[in-house]
Every structure is written in structure tokens, then in C-alpha cells.
Amino acid sequence: MDERLVTAFAFIEASGYIAPILFILFHILRQFLFIPVSLVCMAGGILFGSLLGTVYSLIGLTLLSIGFYFVIKWLPGLSNKLFKMKEKWFGQSAVLTTGQISILKLIPFFHYQLLNLCLVERKREFPSFTKASLLSNLPLAFFYTVFGQYITRFSPTMMIILLFSLVLLFYVLREKVRVVQWNEFFETSKG
Incomplete structure (x- = not known):
């Protein structure tokens, strides 16, 4: 781990009663430090235990998502850049379900x-976005907080099996309806 990250977590651990608040704030700031979400959640499990680490990570990730909701509404340029990235990764007409985003x-x-943008696209109203954000962050916070210590011990074969299982689950949770544009339909039927 990076020395700055270790120092930050040591500071949080030594801060006593305000440690949960500092940890939640660290979740919000971690994106500017380019620290992966999974590392922060794993540290939450080490610092606070499985239950409290999951709760604090869930609060931090949900607050981060809520902040993103308002920033994306105020900065249309950022929104356009993320939509172009979404189009490259998922295609032009892909609308992901909350389960797939999870x-x-x-x-x-x-x-x-980018996944939060997909959630904003799916749930445009603030209350429904907040609920979907909470639900989509729950598996992330739980999985990496509780199982984070064991993930580093997985063999490459186990990691491939785990990733394959996630891809399969992603496919199963897809939306079963596909909207085809008029022009797209007739272009494919000509060939």
C-alpha cells in the first residue's frame, strides 16, 4: 500500500470518536487521490470490523454518489464526457439495470x-436515485469490507472463477427488452 494511504489510515485509527466521520470523509476524498474504492472498504473492515466497516463504507459511498448527482446536474460538460465514455464501453443504446450496476x-x-452516471440515467429523480445508489453500493461495501482480507489470498484460478461468475450474474440481471430504432431494423434486414 502507498505510504500516504497507510499514514491516513493510521491517523483515522488514532482519532478516537471522530474516526468514523474521518473515514466517511475519506471515502468522499479518495476519488481525488485516485485510491480504489475496494482498498478503502478493505481498510474499513480492518479499522472498524465487518459490521461497522460496512455501514461506514456504505454511508461514505452513498454520500459520494449523492454529491455526484448534484455535480453532474451543474456541470453538463462533465456529463457529456462521461456519456461519451459510457457509449464507448457499453454501446449507444445500453441502459443498465440497478442490479447490473451493482x-x-x-x-x-x-x-x-461512470457507473453512477448510468444510475442517474436510469433513476432521474433524486429520491429514486438515492435509494438505487444505496442498493447498488451495498454489495460493494459488504463484499470488500467483509471478504477484503481474503481476496488477496485468492489464487489466480479463483479470481478468474469469481470474475466469470460476476460476468454471468451481470448477464442474468440485464433488462430483457431491447428497443431497436427504425433505421437500425431496416438496415439489418436488407443484408
């Missing part, structure tokens, strides 16, 4: 804010 948040190399 699964993708478990995979460390997916862009967390």
Missing part, C-alpha cells in the same frame, strides 16, 4: 463515477 461496482477496474 455487479459492475464489484469489479475493481470499472470507473465508479
Whole structure:
């Protein structure tokens, strides 16, 4: 782990009663320090135990998502950049379900804010977005907090099996309806 990260977690651990508040704030600030969500959740399990670590990580991730909701509404340029990235990764007409977003948040190399954008696209109203954000962050906070210590001990075979299982679950949780544009339909039927 990075020395700065170890120092930050040592400071949080030594801060006593305000440690949970500092940890939650660290969840919000970690994106500017380019620290993966999974590392912060794992540290929450080490610092506070499985139950409290999960709760504090869930609060921090949900507050981060709520902040993203308001920032994305105020900065349309950022929104456009993220929509272009979404189009490259998922295609032009892909609309992910909350379950699919939850699964993708478990995979460390997916862009967390891009997945929040997909959630904003799916749930445009603030109360429904907040609820969906809480639900999509729950598996992430739980999995990495509770099982985070054991993930580092997995063999490469076990990691491949785990990733394959997540991809399969992602496929199963997809939306079963596909909307085809008029022009797309007739272009494919000509060939």
C-alpha cells in the first residue's frame, strides 16, 4: 500500500470518536487521490470490523454518489464526457439495470463515477436515485469490507472463477427488452 494511504489510515485509527466521520470523509476524498474504492472498504473492515466497516463504507459511498448527482446536474460538460465514455464501453443504446450496476461496482477496474452516471440515467429523480445508489453500493461495501482480507489470498484460478461468475450474474440481471430504432431494423434486414 502507498505510504500516504497507510499514514491516513493510521491517523483515522488514532482519532478516537471522530474516526468514523474521518473515514466517511475519506471515502468522499479518495476519488481525488485516485485510491480504489475496494482498498478503502478493505481498510474499513480492518479499522472498524465487518459490521461497522460496512455501514461506514456504505454511508461514505452513498454520500459520494449523492454529491455526484448534484455535480453532474451543474456541470453538463462533465456529463457529456462521461456519456461519451459510457457509449464507448457499453454501446449507444445500453441502459443498465440497478442490479447490473451493482455487479459492475464489484469489479475493481470499472470507473465508479461512470457507473453512477448510468444510475442517474436510469433513476432521474433524486429520491429514486438515492435509494438505487444505496442498493447498488451495498454489495460493494459488504463484499470488500467483509471478504477484503481474503481476496488477496485468492489464487489466480479463483479470481478468474469469481470474475466469470460476476460476468454471468451481470448477464442474468440485464433488462430483457431491447428497443431497436427504425433505421437500425431496416438496415439489418436488407443484408
